[in-house]
Amino acid sequence: MSSAEQVQSALAEVSNPVDAIGAARYFKSGPGEYGEGDVFIGVRVPALRQAIKPFAQLPPGEVQLLLDSPVHEHRLAAVLILAGQFQRASKPRTFDAGERTRLSDFYLAAVRAGRVNNWDLVDSSAPTLLGDFLFDRDRGVLFELAASDILWERRAGMIATQGLIGRGDASTTLELASVLLPDRADLMQKAVGWMLREVGKRVDRALLLQFLDAHAAEMGRTALSYATEHLAPELRAEYRARK
Numbered sequence: 160m161s162s163a164e165q166v167q168s169a170l171a172e173v174s175n176p177v178d179a180i181g182a183a184r185y186f187k188s189g190p191g192e193y194g195e196g197d198v199f200i201g202v203r204v205p206a207l208r209q210a211i212k213p214f215a216q217l218p219p220g221e222v223q224l225l226l227d228s229p230v231h232e233h234r235l236a237a238v239l240i241l242a243g244q245f246q247r248a249s250k251p252r253t254f255d256a257g258e259r260t261r262l263s264d265f266y267l268a269a270v271r272a273g274r275v276n277n278w279d280l281v282d283s284s285a286p287t288l289l290g291d292f293l294f295d296r297d298r299g300v301l302f303e304l305a306a307s308d309i310l311w312e313r314r315a316g317m318i319a320t321q322g323l324i325g326r327g328d329a330s331t332t333l334e335l336a337s338v339l340l341p342d343r344a345d346l347m348q349k350a351v352g353w354m355l356r357e358v359g360k361r362v363d364r365a366l367l368l369q370f371l372d373a374h375a376a377e378m379g380r381t382a383l384s385y386a387t388e389h390l391a392p393e394l395r396a397e398y399r400a401r402k
Contacts, residue, residue: 161214163224163233169210170232175201186231186277193310193346194277202232204279211236215243219265226274234274238284241266245288263292267300276311278346285315290322298331305335310344317350321357329362333370343379352378352385360389376401 179201183189188197202210217225217240225237241262248258266288269275275284293301304316317339320332332354339351359367367386375383375398383402387395 161217161221163217163221163228166211166214166217166221166225166236167228167230167233169213170202170207170236171200173202173206173210174232175203177201178203182231186279197231197277198229199231204235207232207236208239211240214240215247219261222265226269226272231277231280234276235280235283238266238269238275238280238288242284242287245291249291259292263288270304270312270315273309273311275315278314281311281314282318285319286322286325289315289319291326292322293319294323294326294328301331301335302338305338310346313339313342313344313347314350317347317354320354324354324357324361327362329358329366332358333366336370337374340374340377340379340382345381348379348381349385352382352388355382355386356388359386371398375399378402 179199182199182201183197186194186197186199188194188199214236222237222240225233225240228234245259245262247253248255248262266275266284270281270285275281289301301316301319304312304319307313307316317332317335320335323329323331336351336355339347342348342351355367355370358370371383371386378386380399380402383399387398390398
């Protein structure tokens, strides 16, 4: 049976101390920054994905050990393994409703326990383990996350809607974006603007424009910039001028 220790050893083999220094700076792990105290060993994402392939069936207890690690790449490995397990449980030939529920609940508990605590951890997992799972279910938990005082919970709630957008449903994205308009945390501004942009690109451009018509004047500059990024220059300028 695979173990967390084996995963950690596999990651150590492809780690690079120089990359660790750069990652610590990139993910803002210094005093007072959003990732304060995070620990890096320097494993780039392509190498990490390759290293964890033999551990696709890692048992829940071992995944939990990775999530409890202070090392960023160990936690990233954990959420990617969980997302892969969820995707396999969602395929028609291997569909397992009970396993999907278990994995989503397990992941949500990790989010609430503060183990999914940087933007790459959130972004690589929330759309699958929350968004895809909640497509045909009550989505109240996303609003609970969005109301949290904890940045990573709010981001998980917003970014999870990418999984809904991918299936053609923009309703929750637009509702959450309205709720989160006053949130001026930079990583939330980017999350809201990014998901609104995805609504316009992947669901219906008219829905994005309707939202902007109603809210552009009250949106933060970063959110508005992200949301309008792919509009024609003159239309983008018109919305941004409403600030």
